[in-house]
Amino acid sequence: MKRICLALIAPLLFAQRPGDPPELRALIDPDTAEVLRRIDAVGPYEVPDLRLKQDTNYAKTPIDIEPYSGAKPYKEHFLVQMEYTGPRRAEPEPGPDLKSVKIGFIGPIMATVSVATGGASHEEALGIKMLQGAQLAIEQANARGGYLRRKIPFELVVSNDNGLWGASGNEIINMAYKDRVWGILGTIDGANSHIAIRVALKAEIVMVNSGDTDPTFIETNIPWVMRVISDDRQQSYLLMDYIIRKMNYRRIGIIRASNRYGRFGVREVRDSARRLQRPIILEMAYRVGAEDFSLQLERLKAANLDCIIHWGDAKESALILNQMRKMGMNQPYFASDRTVSDEFLAIAGKNAEGVICAYPWNPDRKDPKLDEFRKAFRARFNQEPETYAAHGYDGMNLLIWAIQVAGLNRAKIRDVLAYRSQPWPGVTGDIPFSATLDDLGEVFICRRENGAWKYYSREDLGIPRGYIPARDRVSRATGAIEPMK
Amino acid sequence: MRLASVFALAAGLGCILPWGSGGQAQTAAPAAAAQKLPYIYTHWRQFTTKDGLPNDHIFAVKADGPRVWIGTEGGLAMLDKRTGKIRSWTEKDGLPWRVITGIDVDKKTGDVWLALFGAGLARFSGGRFDHWHQMNSGLVNDVVYAVAVENDNVWAATTAGASRYNTVTKEWTVFTEKNAPMEEIWNYGVHYGDGKVHLAVWGSGILEYDVATGRWKDYLDPDGEMEIDLYRDDGIIHVITTGAGYVDKVLWVSSYFGASRYDGRHWRGFYNQDSGLPSDFINNIAVRSGNEAWFCTDKGLGAAVDVATNTWVAYTRDPKRNTGYAVVTRDKQVIETVETGLNIPHNYTISADINGNDVWIGTAKGLAWGIGKDYYPGLRERGVMTASARSASGGAR
Known part of the structure; x- marks a missing residue:
């Protein structure tokens, strides 16, 4: 009751700190105002009393594809939000001579040789788009007055993460x-991401990820750490529901890259298939950068x-598809979201028709925000924005919002992000956060039809969904799972 | 007020409170009756920047006789136990990088080895710093989380594999997925003891290197799943491990999900829900024996002090007052709560070392020295202590 009363009056009493300009006040919703009130009130030894996010089900996992679904686990992780219990909320803000508010960006933006990504670096095209999205967000924020409390600009500190082995760790430390950046957006490659977030944990700085779909990133x-793109787990769940529950395919094969993206990307595909009584018949891996896939x-x-x-x-997706068709393999071809690209179309040509991919958002969505973003992106870069640009833009805007609202304190920046009660209204759609601060937004099926990518929701295609229990696994009664007919 | 604080503390630890709602004490055993209870550290000293530390964020602590080496976010320090004086080194004194995440001391030479967060490995010897990094040595990565001295070798746990430096032959050996059973290569902790090196590897559990045979053995979570622990006692509870300690041929493991213990035959998992661990988020571990291990969590310090009875002592600081508490639990039931005076300076504990009867705890806001006067291992018959033990001479006996 006390909490409810406070929540109701907080916007009136604590919606802003003394001297906050009106344009900043407009960014602070009532729930965030209450978070600010509570985190401003604690000293270095106290932990603010904030409502932790709690999920009753991990990652919206249907009961029939939960691991060991016939058994009750001793412990289920990731259902309750992690806290930061350290003293940094009490650290003072920097002095008045600060000239800019720095925000870090880390991603694969320079071609190099990378052991971490499985040989030659190959993600620059994605990283550069992500950087462009982030740059646009920074420039727009500066056009609106920059960091509003001090009227100083935001400054993007850019670093490359696919240099020497494990370079992302060094880069995060430098930043x-x-x-002395206030938050970091970045990483695409799963291995680099894991290295980066371990450093962020020790250095105690928030990392918003907009490009790594590795499910274990958030686990x-x-x-x-938080993420603003739906991961391969969510995309795999939808893809496998389409392949098995809707299309009833029985003999399913996998071909994948031998790097972390391929290895971890298909894990939920493989597990879902097995748990739905359609174990993968054959899984073949190839070396990243290969051009001949005849062996596989x-x-x-x-x-x-x-x-x-x-x-x-x-590129590999297109080459594989072309070689498949040449060999007379006319099976339906499903792929991860990276296939949805101009590079794929340029190589695959007519073979692209009918290809079906999982996709983390719906670019055909009618949304004025999205239209404005596209227009601004074209004007700035003379290019079309794609998924990495759009998610980078969303992630950077989220980070900018948090810095504006929380002020120049890394722990408080983390708090307003972590305890945000509403989904972030991104150009990629609303981004709701789970207890692990992962993006649990809707994912889509993308199909190449008549020379264009078409995006479909689960409902559009009538894709059945497995039952998602409303209780956690430890406290729920265990029931036998009906095998698929 | 004091009793209320004790209630709040016990509740905060997630303990089963032994008191009814009316505030009437209902201890598990009569207060005056003697029962088998663990030693409680009731004498503590704290050190912060006010005492000469270069920074209050203590990533590493290593006691070496009367010298206590302290790795902080802002430099290296050495505390002389006998005088209480602190000397410190920063980059202007030749320290290659100010953020120090691990320390070990070579018993044979007295050299102090430093894990530098983002700058490699340093040796402090004879007042001079020597520096090894990716560009001038065989160190596999500059982000070094921990360091351990094994005979003539120095092991570095880095974010992209482990490196071993032979201080006699000057040879480097790199261990990654190419030559060790590292499913992932993100090393986080390293410990040497009883002829074995243990690496705590983020995403790859615990790797054990037998120094005599040069063979590796891996310990993984048998269920293989990130989001659940299917059975508590079937192996390590999670593959994201943060530290390991091997003493008396018993392996203790810390993780961000809880703790594990392996005696060579049986595994045992420990979570906040079933033990005295203040939290499942464990930054580090220090092992005293096969029966006693200290866990640095984000919500206080947890010491497993008797495995057979699942008896723990959790030390926390009262966040509002300049005091702290020790809570003794057995199978999660609180059997004793003692106000110790200020113990750890902050509940976010990061590093620990055990030195004889004393314990050293690095926190996010200062260093603690737990003075183990009349320390005894395991359990002994004694009376339950009164709420405030600070005034009791000699602490727990």
Whole structure:
């Protein structure tokens, strides 16, 4: 009752700190005002009394694809939000001589040799788009007055993460301790992401991820990390519901990149297929950068498959598809979201028709925000924005909002993000956060039809969904799972 | 007020409160009756920047006789236990980088080895710093989380594999997925003891290197799933591990999900829900014996002090008052709550070391020295202490 009363009056009493300009007040919703009131009130030894996000189900996982679904686990993780219990909320803001508010960006933006990503670097095209989205967000924020409390600009500190082995760790340290950025957006490659977030945890700086769809990225119990793109788990769930529950394919094969993106991307595909009584018939991996896939495809062809799923980058996806068709393999071709690209279309040509991908958002959505973003992006870069640009833009805007609202204190910036009660209204759609601060927004099926990508929701295509229990696994009664007919 | 604080503390620890709602004490055993209880540290000293530390965020602490080496976010310090004086080094004194995440001391040479967060490895010897990094040595990565001295070798746990430096032959060996069973290469902790090096690897559980045979063995979470622990006692509870300690041929493991213990035959998992762990988020571990391990969590310090009875002592600071508490639990039931006076300076604990009867705890806001006067291991018959033990001479006996 006390909490409810406070929540009701907080906007009136505490919606802003003394001297906050009106344009800043407009950014503070009542729930955030209450979070600010509570985090401003604590000293270095106290932990603010904030309502932790709690999920009753991890990642909206249907009961029939939960791991060990016939057994009750001793412990289920990730259902309650992690806290930050350290003293940094009490640290003072920097003095008046600050000239800019620095925000870090880390991503694969320079071509190099990268052991971490499986050989030659290959993600620059994605990283540069993500950087452009972030740059646009910064420039627009500066056009609106920059950091509103001090009327100073935001400054993007840009670093490359695919240099030397494990370079992302060094880069985060530089940004945290030398550049003294207030938050970081970044990383695409799963290995680099894990390295980066471990450093962010020790350095105690928030990292917003907009490009790594590795499900394990968020499964680390780090209270300083959040993600604004739906991961491969969510995309796999939808794809496998389409392939198995809707299309009833029985003999499913996988071809994937031998890097972390491929290895972890298909994990939920493989697990879902097995748990839905359709174990993957054959899984073949290839070296990143390969151009001849005959070894893998000959085996997949011999397996007499109903469909083939590819998890890897656009170029390899197109080459595999072309070689499949040339070999007379006319099975439906499913792929991860990276296939949805101009590079894929340029190589695949007519073979692209009918390809189906999982996709983390719906670019065809009618939304004035999205239209404005596209217009501004074209004006700024003379290019079309794609998924990495759009998610980078959303992630950077979220970070800018948090810095504006919380002030120049890393712990408080983390708090307003972590305890945000409403989904973030991004150009990629509303982004609701789970207890792990992962993006649990809607994902889509993307199909190449008549020379264009068409995006479909689960409802559009009538894709059945497994039952998602409303209780956590430990406190729920265990029931037998009906096998698929 | 004091009793209320004790209630709040016990509730905050997630303990089963032994008191009814009316505030009437209902201890598990009569207060005056002697029962088998653990030692409680009731004498503590704290050190912060006011005492000469270069920074209050203590990533690493290592006691070496009367010298206590302290790795902070802003430099290196050495505390002389005998005088209480602190000397410190920063970059202007030749320290290669100010953020120090791990420390070990070579018993043979007295050299102090430093894990530098983003700058490699340093040796402090004879008043001079020597520096190894990716560009001048075989160190596999500059983000070094921990360091351990094993005979003539120095092991560094880095974010992209482990490196071993032989201080006699000057040879470097790199261990990654190419030559060790590292499913992932993100090393986080390293410990040497009883002829074995243990690496705590983020995403790859615990890797054990037998120094005599050069063979590796891995310990992974048997259920293989990130989001659940299917059975508590079937292996390590999670593959994202943060530290390990091997003493008396018993392996203790910390993680951000709870703790594990392996005696060579049986595994045992510990969570906040079933033990005296203040929280499942464990930054680090210090092991005294096969029966006693200290866990640095984000909500206080938890010491497993008797495995057979699942007896723990949790130390926390009262966030509003300049005091702290020790809560003894057995199978999660609170059997004793003692106000110790200020113990750890902050409940966000990061590092620990055990030195004889004393314990050293690094926190996010200062260092604590728990003075183990008349320390005893395990359990002994004694009376339950009164709420405030600060005035009791000699602490727990």
